[in-house]
Amino acid sequence: MLLALSRLAASGSSELPWDVAEQELADLLEEFGRPSRTGRAQSAAYPFTRLRSDGVWTLDRDVPMDKVSTLRAGVTGRFEESLEAALRSRPALVGDVARGLVEAHFPATVAPDVLIAVGLNPELLHGGAGDPVAERKRSSTWPTQVLEAWDRQCAFCGFDGQVGGMPVALKAAHIRWFTVDGPDELDNVLALCSLHHKLFDRGVLGLDDELTVVVSQRFSARTPHGQAVYDLHGRRLRPRPGTPTPAERHVVWHREQVFHGSPLAA
Structure with missing residues (x-):
């Protein structure tokens, strides 16, 4: 999702062809994800196909979950239409969503590196007041x-x-x-x-x-x-x-x- 947000911010479209994702998403997962035993392409295929289940991601053709060979036939993914329209109409929302995602899944020592790696400005972390783990704030x-x-x-x-x-x-x-x-x-x-x-x-x-x-x-x-x-x-x-x-x-x-x-x- 962060990679798609970066593409949307740069080009106005979240379109992510599999031939790009197979390399770039695999690189990101290898660097920042948990160690994989399934191989680079397979690791990238999991989120590329399974995010459809959350209703935020679509593919331009109906393909089986996780199957790399069918993705190599020229499949392209992108955000669900209404979500992409909302993000495009409110550019600041792209930064808010990216910040929320990275803060919810990575510690503060790693979050800036993730944003840089996907092509987003790490200064996003200093904007907005969102706190995805506010309910778990520790004592001073x-x-x-x-x-x-x-x-x-x-x-x-x-x-x-x-x-x-x-x-x-x-x-x-x-x-x-x-x-x-x-x-x-x-x-x-x-x-x-x-x-x-x-x-x-x-x-x-x-x-x-x-x-x-x-x-x-x-x-x-x-x-x-x-x-x-x-x-x-x-x-x-x-x-x-x-x-x-x-x-x-x-x-x-x-x-x-x-x-x-x-x-x-x-």
């Missing part, structure tokens, strides 16, 4: 509780910078994302520096069953500063005594839904 003291539980330092690298006695560039990072019902509980959260929070949410960093940091082979760096990420591989988490360790169910969720590629060799 929650981030502080998390940082205190991890001794006000990054659980991965130990960064503990402060300004005026206050931690700086440290965040409460959900293991199972808050946007997909990840609970605000200490066994689902880590204190992470801004860099490692971003890499964790992008699937570059993860945890194994022994609560040891793993680095994906998809990550590469040329300078010593970037290569310092490699040094995290194999580092065991050491929470403050009394702090709950990450729950297995949340670690498994992150491994299956977020972490991409294979871990570096030991």
